Amino acid sequence: MTFQAVLFDLDGTLLDTAGDMGAAANHVIASLGLPALSEAVLQCTTSDGSYALLRAGIHAELIEQHGLEQLRQQMLGFYGANLCHHTRPYDGVPALLEWLNVSGIPWGIVTNKPAALTLPLLAELPLFARCGVTVSADTLAQKKPHPAPLLFAAEQLAVSPQHCVYIGDHKRDIEAGRAAGMTTVAAKWGYISAGEEPGQWQADHQIDSVFSLFAWLKDTIEANR
Incomplete structure (x- = not known):
């Protein structure tokens, strides 16, 4: 893919x-x-x-x-x-986003956080300055696990859904990505709820760290260029 x-x-x-x-x-x-x-x-x-x-x-x-x-x-x-006193990007995120920027690969965020909290938070973190699209919980009438926010994000980036990969740490992320026809990645470094088993979410891939995600994305994208 x-x-x-x-x-x-x-x-x-x-x-x-x-x-x-x-x-x-x-x-x-x-x-x-x-x-x-x-x-x-x-x-x-x-x-x-x-x-x-x-x-x-x-x-x-x-x-x-x-x-x-x-x-x-x-x-x-x-x-x-008090949006950004303790909040930090996960280790490896700045390097991953910079590589996407330098490589000319559009990227964006689809979150169930309301826009009134999402946009001010992102504005405090310079690494998000080149985010191509941000879809929040209230951008559309639907939110994840409905696929509409992901489809809207792909449309805004002018990329077909089947050529997008969506990465998230919750079952609803994988459900939304699958319904949108995207390749899905379960982010196992994230906030996995008690009793949840990412292996049961039917993600296309499960990845343990941002560093491993970076390596996989780089290898996959460069191999198909």
Whole structure:
């Protein structure tokens, strides 16, 4: 397969955002007098988003009392004001993105993070300056696992879906990529939820590190040029 574009999930794939997402969740959790979520819980829950983080630390009775959506808005308000204190690209990501830039291979991001959080976060990190397309949770009416965001990203990059590869650390990423007709890669270095087995997601490839992903992409793309 000839890859003409590379698409990535964001949280748990390109960026380790668990520190800042966790701080926001723990801010709300602490306000209720409850113990903070551990690093281990954050690492296996962050990819499931704000609702999952809050449910991991707040028991059902308190959620019902305060309202899950109200708690989520408190969390997102804190997170929006503290987007990039602890967030970092995974090791190997800057080199991979620079190689794509130098090689003239378009790349983009398809995330279930709302645009109001995604775009300011990316703006704080210069390595994303040449991102060709960013599709957030609310860019379209649908979000992953629906294939529409991936198909839209491919269209914006003027590349057919079958010539795109999509990399993500969640089952919904693989489901969306497969439904869009793209080659899929399970990012095993990311936030794999407890009880999840990437081998069962039916990804075309499973890769353990960004460095291994870089090597595989480089070999695959250069072999077909």
